[in-house]
Amino acid sequence: MSLSSQSSADELLKAQQKLISEYDRLKSCNLSLDMSRGKPAAAQLDLSNGILTLQLDSYINCEGNDVRNYGILTGIKECRHLFAELLGIKEDNIIIGGNSSLNLIYDSIARYFMFGKLGSTPWSKLDKVKVLCPVPGYDRHFAICEEFGFEMINIPMDNNGPDMDMVEKLVKEDDSIKIMLCVPLYSNPNGVCYSDEVVERLAKMETAAEDFTIIWDNAYGIHHVYSETKLANIFELAAKYGNEDRILYFFSTSKITFPGSGVALIASGDKAIAEIKRRFGIMTIGYNKINQIRTYSFFKTPGGMMEHMKKLGAMLREKFDVVLNKLDEEFDDNDLLTWTKPGGGYFISVDTLPGCAKETVRLAKECGLILTEAGATYPYKKDPNDSNIRIAPSYPTVEELKKAIEVFCICVKLAAVNKLLKEK
Numbered sequence: 001m002s003l004s005s006q007s008s009a010d011e012l013l014k015a016q017q018k019l020i021s022e023y024d025r026l027k028s029c030n031l032s033l034d035m036s037r038g039k040p041a042a043a044q045l046d047l048s049n050g051i052l053t054l055q056l057d058s059y060i061n062c063e064g065n066d067v068r069n070y071g072i073l074t075g076i077k078e079c080r081h082l083f084a085e086l087l088g089i090k091e092d093n094i095i096i097g098g099n100s101s102l103n104l105i106y107d108s109i110a111r112y113f114m115f116g117k118l119g120s121t122p123w124s125k126l127d128k129v130k131v132l133c134p135v136p137g138y139d140r141h142f143a144i145c146e147e148f149g150f151e152m153i154n155i156p157m158d159n160n161g162p163d164m165d166m167v168e169k170l171v172k173e174d175d176s177i178k179i180m181l182c183v184p185l186y187s188n189p190n191g192v193c194y195s196d197e198v199v200e201r202l203a204k205m206e207t208a209a210e211d212f213t214i215i216w217d218n219a220y221g222i223h224h225v226y227s228e229t230k231l232a233n234i235f236e237l238a239a240k241y242g243n244e245d246r247i248l249y250f251f252s253t254s255k256i257t258f259p260g261s262g263v264a265l266i267a268s269g270d271k272a273i274a275e276i277k278r279r280f281g282i283m284t285i286g287y288n289k290i291n292q293i294r295t296y297s298f299f300k301t302p303g304g305m306m307e308h309m310k311k312l313g314a315m316l317r318e319k320f321d322v323v324l325n326k327l328d329e330e331f332d333d334n335d336l337l338t339w340t341k342p343g344g345g346y347f348i349s350v351d352t353l354p355g356c357a358k359e360t361v362r363l364a365k366e367c368g369l370i371l372t373e374a375g376a377t378y379p380y381k382k383d384p385n386d387s388n389i390r391i392a393p394s395y396p397t398v399e400e401l402k403k404a405i406e407v408f409c410i411c412v413k414l415a416a417v418n419k420l421l422k423e424k
Helices: 009-027 042-046 077-087 101-115 139-147 164-173 196-204 234-240 270-283 289-299 302-331 357-366 398-423
Strands: 033-035 094-096 130-135 151-158 177-182 213-217 247-252 264-267 337-339 348-352 369-371 388-391
Touching (some): 077 094, 077 247, 077 264, 094 270, 101 213, 302 398, 357 369, 357 388, 357 398
Parallel strands (some): 033 369, 177 213, 213 247
Antiparallel strands (some): 247 264, 337 348
């Protein structure tokens, strides 16, 4: 079916009849499909089952501490060393937390909200706090900022990352801008990898706010699917300009081992991490160190972790291929949909014709396919064009995914045709 936004009314009407017939057929199948969130599939989780049956020779770590007991606030040395080598961060500047980097991000924002950062005024005592949000972006980041009552500012992105001319101008002029949210590698949802130039400009830029903070959520830092992109080391660049404390770096194994029982970390500059340690010392006596030593013993080295990620990448590549090949087949010769082809990460970002995303998601739901809510990839769930939809291919089986993307394509076309006919 050859369709485009320039099709005639007669062509659109014929297409509409055919699409409705196909849609009704799929709807009668009583499907139950889910592409709403980036959850690992059972087969991915199975790759890490060895952690559960791992027999440890001893619960005494390399520093002579019994990991079953209280203490070791910053996490066991073995685990910190593993991630330091993997990510290129100083071991002493890392704190190992629980399973969730999102939890660590929330807590970090809450600490600055209540107590301030390095002697600055607590954000709760300010008239306004603003956040720079590269879009489309991660819905859970936006939800945290909305909960604290922050004003979110959309920052457009291209293939190199956020619009740095806009970012630099805003942060230099406005001291109420306290946060910038970044998923710098295979960003959620459009798979953008920040260029070396963008990373350096973020590290060195002049800011009006002395407590300006970059949330560097490197969630997909080793999630290579088609190709391996190396991200510039923001700490090394920030050190050149004396801005290491600007960075709050987050990483976790939630999509590497088990989402509910991985390990997460936070890292920052010397002053900021020392302050965080003091706050942590009041909040907790230490996170799950048995889980930390099991994670370390399972991988042992960065190389061991990367070998594991090659297996995960192969599983994801098969599913990405299903989605991308189908989108090529259905939309490569028309303008009803555009999409990203990420080198890694967990998501594929698509853009319908303006005004069609919500209707596409609604049609899909009625046909038994759950998608991420339209608008979720923008602050306040307000996509100005009502066009962006995040596709999460990881959770369904390959056969389920084939059916899901078939349904999705029909819904995209039907929503587009209905809109175009209304405009004729």
